[in-house]
Amino acid sequence: MNEDIRQLLVLQDRDAKANRLEAELESIDPERKKTRRESIRTQQVLEQTKQDHMQLEVRRKDLENEVESRKEQILKYSQQQLETKKNEEYQALGREIDHTRQAISEIEDRELELMEEQDVFKTKLAEAKRVAEEAKASEAVMLSDLDEREKNIEKELDELDEEREELVSKINKKTYAHYDRLLDTKGGRVIVGVDHGSCGGCHMKLQAQEIVNAKSGREMVTCTNCGRLIYYTREMIMADELDYSGHRPAEKL
Numbered sequence: 001m002n003e004d005i006r007q008l009l010v011l012q013d014r015d016a017k018a019n020r021l022e023a024e025l026e027s028i029d030p031e032r033k034k035t036r037r038e039s040i041r042t043q044q045v046l047e048q049t050k051q052d053h054m055q056l057e058v059r060r061k062d063l064e065n066e067v068e069s070r071k072e073q074i075l076k077y078s079q080q081q082l083e084t085k086k087n088e089e090y091q092a093l094g095r096e097i098d099h100t101r102q103a104i105s106e107i108e109d110r111e112l113e114l115m116e117e118q119d120v121f122k123t124k125l126a127e128a129k130r131v132a133e134e135a136k137a138s139e140a141v142m143l144s145d146l147d148e149r150e151k152n153i154e155k156e157l158d159e160l161d162e163e164r165e166e167l168v169s170k171i172n173k174k175t176y177a178h179y180d181r182l183l184d185t186k187g188g189r190v191i192v193g194v195d196h197g198s199c200g201g202c203h204m205k206l207q208a209q210e211i212v213n214a215k216s217g218r219e220m221v222t223c224t225n226c227g228r229l230i231y232y233t234r235e236m237i238m239a240d241e242l243d244y245s246g247h248r249p250a251e252k253l
């Protein structure tokens, strides 16, 4: 095989690898952000649960104060009962006292309900705390994993860069320029094999002379349709023979 072709095939393989690594490198920052977002989200859930829990406590305290003030009201009514000489007023105060006692009992029922709600919230709060702590811990692990991955990829890319420079220095300048020009537009497949008499890139039939030239390996053949560099190997010759005769090589033997 032509030495330039051999080097170009290695170069194409390394360039594909570098492309994959660069794509992976680009995915690291979004992953970092996702990890942080997830941790912040669980922290927010915890804060909200804490606030809801406190809110319940405030409401319960309000009810407690209300009970206290109603009890004072009852004391006042009782005092007024002692002081009045009018039977009608005495009875009216008695009714007020009954109403207030009724109100107190209703408030105390609500207080009990609130306390039950608080119990449920204690469980919720403990769960939210656990989830937030776990997210924090896994965030730390994941971020350090991502840092490590990033460092490794950067190192690999540096090594590929060095290898690339070395490869390029060995390839004919015109041939390399041709390769480099097509690299971005041909999806990383610039040097392709002959595929049953056609260009392995665009699949247009090649001219007999082009195949002969590719087989000889003495000069670089380019596809007149897509401009890709064409090469030919012994395996392809066998595949072509197999195709034209319609037999498997094993049957021919």
Ligand SMILES: [Zn+2]
Pocket (backbone or CB within 6 Å): 199, 200, 201, 202, 203, 204, 223, 224, 225, 226, 227, 228
């Ligand atoms: Zn082509």
